[in-house]
Amino acid sequence: MSFFKIKLLIISAILLAASSAFADFYEVTLDTSSLTGSSAYLYLQYTPVNGVASSATVFNFSTDGLLGAQDTVNVVNGSAVTGSLPGTVVLGNANGTNDYNHALTLGSIVDFIVYTANAANSTGTGGSTFSVGLFGDAAGLTPLLNVNGGLTAGTALMINQFDNGATSTLSLDSTATANATTPIPAAAWLLGSGIMGLAGLRRKQA
Amino acid sequence: MNFNKKHLLSLGLVSALTLLGTTAFAANLKKPYILYQMPNTTMTVLWQDDAVETNTLSWGTDTSYSTGTAQVAEETRPGTVNQHQYKITGLQPDTRYYYKVEGSAGGTLYGTGSFITAPDESAKSIRFIGQGDSRSQPFALNNLMKAVTGFIALPGNADYQRLAIANGDWVNSDADSNWVTEWFDNTKTDIRSYVASTPMDGVKGNHDNSSGYTTYYAKYYPNPYPTAAGALALKAGTTATYNNLFWSLDYGPVHVTYIDQYSSYAPGTAQYNWLVSDLAATTKPWKVVVFHASTYSAGSDGDDTNMRALEPIFAANNVDLTWHGHSHNYARAGAYTTSQAGGDSIALNVPHITSGGGGAPIYQPDLSNNGSWPHVITGWPSYEFMTFDVQDKTLTMTAYQVTNESTTAIVPLSANFPATDGTSNLFLEKIETTVLNHFTNVSNQVTATAGNIVYNRASKLYTGSLTVTNNGASALSGNLDVVLDGILYLQNIGTPSNMYSTASPKITSMVATRPASSKGNADPGLLTGVTLTNATGSNNGEPMIRVSSSGLASGASVTVPITFSNPNNAKITFNPVTYQE
Numbered sequence: 091m092s093f094f095k096i097k098l099l100i101i102s103a104i105l106l107a108a109s110s111a112f113a114d115f116y117e118v119t120l121d122t123s124s125l126t127g128s129s130a131y132l133y134l135q136y137t138p139v140n141g142v143a144s145s146a147t148v149f150n151f152s153t154d155g156l157l158g159a160q161d162t163v164n165v166v167n168g169s170a171v172t173g174s175l176p177g178t179v180v181l182g183n184a185n186g187t188n189d190y191n192h193a194l195t196l197g198s199i200v201d202f203i204v205y206t207a208n209a210a211n212s213t214g215t216g217g218s219t220f221s222v223g224l225f226g227d228a229a230g231l232t233p234l235l236n237v238n239g240g241l242t243a244g245t246a247l248m249i250n251q252f253d254n255g256a257t258s259t260l261s262l263d264s265t266a267t268a269n270a271t272t273p274i275p276a277a278a279w280l281l282g283s284g285i286m287g288l289a290g291l292r293r294k295q296a
Numbered sequence: 297m298n299f300n301k302k303h304l305l306s307l308g309l310v311s312a313l314t315l316l317g318t319t320a321f322a323a324n325l326k327k328p329y330i331l332y333q334m335p336n337t338t339m340t341v342l343w344q345d346d347a348v349e350t351n352t353l354s355w356g357t358d359t360s361y362s363t364g365t366a367q368v369a370e371e372t373r374p375g376t377v378n379q380h381q382y383k384i385t386g387l388q389p390d391t392r393y394y395y396k397v398e399g400s401a402g403g404t405l406y407g408t409g410s411f412i413t414a415p416d417e418s419a420k421s422i423r424f425i426g427q428g429d430s431r432s433q434p435f436a437l438n439n440l441m442k443a444v445t446g447f448i449a450l451p452g453n454a455d456y457q458r459l460a461i462a463n464g465d466w467v468n469s470d471a472d473s474n475w476v477t478e479w480f481d482n483t484k485t486d487i488r489s490y491v492a493s494t495p496m497d498g499v500k501g502n503h504d505n506s507s508g509y510t511t512y513y514a515k516y517y518p519n520p521y522p523t524a525a526g527a528l529a530l531k532a533g534t535t536a537t538y539n540n541l542f543w544s545l546d547y548g549p550v551h552v553t554y555i556d557q558y559s560s561y562a563p564g565t566a567q568y569n570w571l572v573s574d575l576a577a578t579t580k581p582w583k584v585v586v587f588h589a590s591t592y593s594a595g596s597d598g599d600d601t602n603m604r605a606l607e608p609i610f611a612a613n614n615v616d617l618t619w620h621g622h623s624h625n626y627a628r629a630g631a632y633t634t635s636q637a638g639g640d641s642i643a644l645n646v647p648h649i650t651s652g653g654g655g656a657p658i659y660q661p662d663l664s665n666n667g668s669w670p671h672v673i674t675g676w677p678s679y680e681f682m683t684f685d686v687q688d689k690t691l692t693m694t695a696y697q698v699t700n701e702s703t704t705a706i707v708p709l710s711a712n713f714p715a716t717d718g719t720s721n722l723f724l725e726k727i728e729t730t731v732l733n734h735f736t737n738v739s740n741q742v743t744a745t746a747g748n749i750v751y752n753r754a755s756k757l758y759t760g761s762l763t764v765t766n767n768g769a770s771a772l773s774g775n776l777d778v779v780l781d782g783i784l785y786l787q788n789i790g791t792p793s794n795m796y797s798t799a800s801p802k803i804t805s806m807v808a809t810r811p812a813s814s815k816g817n818a819d820p821g822l823l824t825g826v827t828l829t830n831a832t833g834s835n836n837g838e839p840m841i842r843v844s845s846s847g848l849a850s851g852a853s854v855t856v857p858i859t860f861s862n863p864n865n866a867k868i869t870f871n872p873v874t875y876q877e
Contacts, residue, residue, distance in 0.1 A: 133753075135750065135751055137749045137750060137751055137758065138749075138867055138868070139746040139747070139749045139758075139760055139868045139869075140746055140868070140869055140870060140871075140872075141867075141869075164753070166751060166753070166865050167865050183867070184867070185865050185866075185867060186751070186758070186862050186864070186865035186866050186867055186868060187751040187758070187865060189751070214745075215743075215744060215745055215746060215871065215872050216745060216746040216747060217745075217746075217747060219747060219748055219749045219750060219760070221750045223750075229753060229754075230752075230753035230754055231753070231754045241752050241755055241757055241759040241859065242750055242752065242759055243752070243754070244752070244754075245750050245752075248748050248750060250747040250748060252745065252747060254745075258747070260748055
């Protein structure tokens, strides 16, 4: 098999795995340049309302700030959350809210990719919402973005995974953007690259 | 002695005896009380004295009693002795009248009272009282009726005087002695004054009944039984003992169907045939079915599981409410979905309310939904009565606990009634309010979707949005509401004193475990602990939110915020049902 064909096969497999249920990829970017140097907590949550079983996966995390320690104290329920930044974090929706909290010193940007996936229910009347918040304290009492947002203060961005398969985004702070994307995950690139490297080595050996 | 002398002597003797029978011995045994027998231009007054005499009944729109008067001889119904009954006719609907009964005109006053005639048949709004299981404890019954009278006397509540419905077990057994001591004791002045001014239209219970027959309930409460349909059937060999005490009442916008569950209601019987036609024929918008022993209650008396065979008839005829007693407490049972019903025969979305705290010894409710009493939603041990308030398309029912009851003495009302005055005097506490609406379900024309939900750790609230889209070809007009079916509406549940709880420790919550579900049923029942904090109302115990006051055009959408308190962090799940008012 040619090297090119192997590459296509690996890419196809990755895409197929990612799209076996309804899944949408979004690149989330927070422009934190006005807060550079501030101590902060990045608060992620995946909250269902009438939602079927679903998850939100955060990966490809990057920042020019300094990532601190994960906080497991000031979360409502992390039992359905696995992983830790800068690695992959997977938030399920088994509870009323499923949340993750991580300290960092802000630089000018926070960026990651999130994809949501569920077994879509065509008659669904709700879904689950992935949201990103930025707070000045671990307990979430001091919002840094969307400061005057009332009951959503601190929450910068929401991505809805509806049970009927549709998704939507809602930006509550001008510094937060979410762009739909269909990237090959960096980790998968590494994996794919590694496999291709091995294939090239074998070919060479052969 | 010649004929003339003999004649004169006998006349004199008769006269003397008559004189003795009236002025010397005549007294009022059972003070006047009233009964509404329809139509709305009438009211029936009943009383009993202890001699053969003709009494005088006078009535009017004030205490000059100048509208009318009647000389009322003893009635001739079998089994009645010295009893009087008079149906005043020619009255104006929806009008307050006063009446008095005298031994004779200007003679001994037997009693006075007042009443409000039934409303116009086209009335869309009406209010009335409900209570049941008054038996066995006349002091408790007296105190309860004192509290009801006090409630009616509160500003804005006068309208509740007009009618009371009762769900049975009026006395401990079918014997005149029980009626004398438990219902007609003239020393129980609050009972006497209440029934003199509020007609109590009801049904018999098992205690009023002896092997399916009753003498004294039928005697003292001669409801307008549809005898042509087979009601009021005489027991063979008797002259005043009956079964088949089924009947129905129209009162403004409400149709009340009374089922005698101690007479056969099997398919093909007179009662069954009548029930089916009665419910189908009524054109009244509100249908209430009343019987004594609940099909679904919280115990501790057993449910009448045989009567569950009638639930499909209730469902087919859009019965709004089943109302009953038998268990001496308050309870609300029901199922909203076939999953919650779990195969049980129960009319869905129909509250089955037990209101049996009218004076009899209190029974403790079973809120486990894991035993003999399924589909319980709420329950509370209490002396209680209920109010019913129909305002066109909305029926509001409230159960009130009478706190500081006594079974051994008459207790005064609180100086701050209905609130407590800090003493052991009687006062009222809300147990629960349940609201029913006759709105049009338009869910097949719209989609309602929830989203954008986020938890705020500072406020400890969940906020999201609810979007309703009109997918139909036609516009929807007026108020549109969405009911969050599957969530228990907690805001209408009160916090009454648990003084009547005998559990150890005392019961503190009236919310059942897995409300509306049942033993062995995997359905978790209604979601408790989740509160829609910006609800604009409720429907049958579930929260409701107004999404539009100006309708929704075809193809248009409207989005409203929804906010939840959810301290247990439960997964919020509901079925949005959209209604057009």
